Amino acid sequence: MPGTELFGAEERKEIDDVLSTGILFRYNHDALRNNHWKAKDFEAEVKKITNAKYAHAVSSGSTAIATALAASGIGAGDEVIVPPFTFMATIEAVLFVGALPVFAEIDETLCLSAEGIKKALSPKTKAVCLVHMCGGMADMDSLMKVINDHHLILVEDAGQAFAASYKGTYTGLFGKAGSYSFDFFKIATAGEGGVLVTNDEHTYKKADVYSDHGHDHIGSVRGMEQHPYLGFNYRISELHAAIGVAQTRRVPAIKEKNRHHKKIIQNLLSKTEGISFAKVADPDGDSATFLNLMLPNTEIAQRVVDEMKAAEVVGFDYWYKNMYHFINQWDHIKEMRTVSKLPVEVLGAPQDYKNLHLPKTQEVIGRLISFGIKYKWTEEDMKTLAEKISTCVIKATKTASA
Ligand SMILES: *Cc1c(COP(=O)(O)O)cnc(C)c1O
Numbered sequence: 182m183p184g185t186e187l188f189g190a191e192e193r194k195e196i197d198d199v200l201s202t203g204i205l206f207r208y209n210h211d212a213l214r215n216n217h218w219k220a221k222d223f224e225a226e227v228k229k230i231t232n233a234k235y236a237h238a239v240s241s242g243s244t245a246i247a248t249a250l251a252a253s254g255i256g257a258g259d260e261v262i263v264p265p266f267t268f269m270a271t272i273e274a275v276l277f278v279g280a281l282p283v284f285a286e287i288d289e290t291l292c293l294s295a296e297g298i299k300k301a302l303s304p305k306t307k308a309v310c311l312v313h314m315c316g317g318m319a320d321m322d323s324l325m326k327v328i329n330d331h332h333l334i335l336v337e338d339a340g341q342a343f344a345a346s347y348k349g350t351y352t353g354l355f356g357k358a359g360s361y362s363f364d365f366f367k368i369a370t371a372g373e374g375g376v377l378v379t380n381d382e383h384t385y386k387k388a389d390v391y392s393d394h395g396h397d398h399i400g401s402v403r404g405m406e407q408h409p410y411l412g413f414n415y416r417i418s419e420l421h422a423a424i425g426v427a428q429t430r431r432v433p434a435i436k437e438k439n440r441h442h443k444k445i446i447q448n449l450l451s452k453t454e455g456i457s458f459a460k461v462a463d464p465d466g467d468s469a470t471f472l473n474l475m476l477p478n479t480e481i482a483q484r485v486v487d488e489m490k491a492a493e494v495v496g497f498d499y500w501y502k503n504m505y506h507f508i509n510q511w512d513h514i515k516e517m518r519t520v521s522k523l524p525v526e527v528l529g530a531p532q533d534y535k536n537l538h539l540p541k542t543q544e545v546i547g548r549l550i551s552f553g554i555k556y557k558w559t560e561e562d563m564k565t566l567a568e569k570i571s572t573c574v575i576k577a578t579k580t581a582s583a
Pocket of ligand 1: 241242244245246267268270271312338339340341362363364373374375
């Protein structure tokens with residue numbers, strides 16, 4: 182979470198602007214706000230980085246992906262291909278817009294693969310909700326071929342991949358709409374916040390209306406605006422947007438530093454037998470928020486985790502056991518334990534979620550251990566960490582072969 186390492190005068194200035202007028206609402210109140218429009222500024226900063234034609238800030242990455250799906254026309258009964266490795270929010274968003282998730286295989290990019298999507302296709306498949314995981318990106322050339330060949334709608338959850346790109350195009354901009362998260366754990370934070378991006382004007386307008394009770398935001402009398410569609414409240418506050426502005430301005434510097442640190446630590450670790458790294462489809466576009474280690478197999482990876490716990494190594498995630506990022510622990514989905522009935526329960530799930538066969542995903546996530554890259558790491562910090570990791574891997578490999 183490099184953004185959180187860097188709060189300072191810039192964030193405070195943006196917040197002070199908002200507090201000086203007291204207008205915490207992103208719309209209207211033109212005469213009172215002293216020309217401070219933080220949500221709009223936040224969107225402008227995101228556009229600057231991603232080259233998106235349109236950006237729309239909302240209350241979270243979760244509401245951004247839900248809005249992206251809805252504005253792309255995905256709703257009740259639509260089959261949507263999703264990955265089994267993602268933050269839960271992706272699946273919740275698909276379910277809550279009324280659509281039916283279909284789980285497909287990922288590969289060493291940690292994202293859905295073209296092969297996986299092909300195998301999960303049915304005559305009812307309407308869309309792919311692709312997730313760019315751990316700061317990297319999917320192998321877009323092969324994915325776009327399948328998506329175009331089968332006339333599917335692509336929506337991208339780039340919650341973890343803001344500022345990452347593939348062959349010059351930023352994540353979130355390959356399909357109809359995409360989303361970024363600015364929660365507390367991402368490359369930059371707004372406290373809570375999300376941004377939807379698209380190059381399509383109609384999709385943008387629908388997102389704008391949908392995320393604010395249908396308001397068309399034309400004119401200056403809020404209660405008299407037209408409401409072309411039904412919507413809901415997914416608005417971001419000016420206070421959150423203000424932090425988002427300052428943090429997003431830091432992202433180019435953060436990314437450069439992340440990439441530098443990732444290179445150093447990968448160089449140090451690559452000398453250790455048994456350590457390899459997750460595939461980055463375009464290394465030049467890596468946002469490098471995570472160092473993603475791949476161990477030879479699940480058993481060794483679990484031993485490495487045990488060794489690291491014993492050696493008090495901190496700052497890593499073993500997603501295979503994570504309750505929120507990996508399907509093996511999503512028993513509430515498998516059992517369909519819902520607070521109130523969802524369309525999937527009425528229409529019937531397209532797959533037996535309890536008995537999915539996803540061997541490639543199991544193998545890849547079983548082998549994966551990720552470290553969050555820190556902006557403020559020193560050369561010494563990285564050397565020490567790499568030595569500790571290497572020692573644990575060497576020990577774990579020995580016990581495994583003994
Ligand atoms: C963080 C994250 C989200 C959710 O974002 P919030 O801002 O916490 O709602 C969605 N998808 C992915 C892949 C994420 O990592």
